[in-house]
Amino acid sequence: MSKLPEMKPLRTRGIDHLAFVTDDLPATMDFYTRVLGMQLVHVRRVPFERDRGQPPYDNLRHYFFSMGNDSLLAFFEYPKGLARQNRDLPGGMQHVAFHVAPDAFDAVVAHVKGCGVNVIGPVPLGGRFWSAYFYDPNSIRLELATDRSGLKRGVVESVLQTEQEARAELATLFSDPQEVEKWLAHMPIVKEKATV
Secondary structure (H helix, E strand, O other), X not given: OXXXXXXXXXXXXXXXXXXXXXOOHHHHHHHHHHHOOOEEEEEEEEOOOOOOOOOOOOOEEEEEEEEEOOEEEEEEEOOOOOOOOOOOOOXXXXXXXXXXXXXXXXHHHHHHHHOOOOOEEEEEOOOOXXXXXXXXXXXXXXXXXXXXXXXXXXXXXXXXXXXXXHHHHHHHHOOOHHHHHHHHOOOOEEOOOOOO
């Protein structure tokens, strides 16, 4: 059994930026500004740098959009004709979920649908989760997520579990009860679920 080190949060405050790949930057710019209302805030070229994990192309466009709350969404423009990634394989990004305030959720979903985008939902996913799903022009799966519990909570607070809930799920991953206890000891646990 491995022992977890004492948890000391890094001094991050969330996402600086997410960086994706497109082969059609004009369509991507139109989608993220018109459909999702994000503002294009920075445009640049990125030189190729060996051994830094940079994209394998020289002088790529790298454009940034404001997601709100001082966070950015970025796209590299790769050459056309490359194979598409599979979001459902290990190492892929399955989807990106944008949090929407409960009082704005229906209007945001209606706006996206009104832009001619096929939206699945909104659907209840259990607990506080209500979501609507759609794809951008690059086949990136996007989600609009909200908390329809009626409780005034932050995103992290809204997903906290009781010890019984967390223990039951962790026991499906670890057969060793000591591993379950180790992970439980590092999780924020609520005594009971808040109700409306």
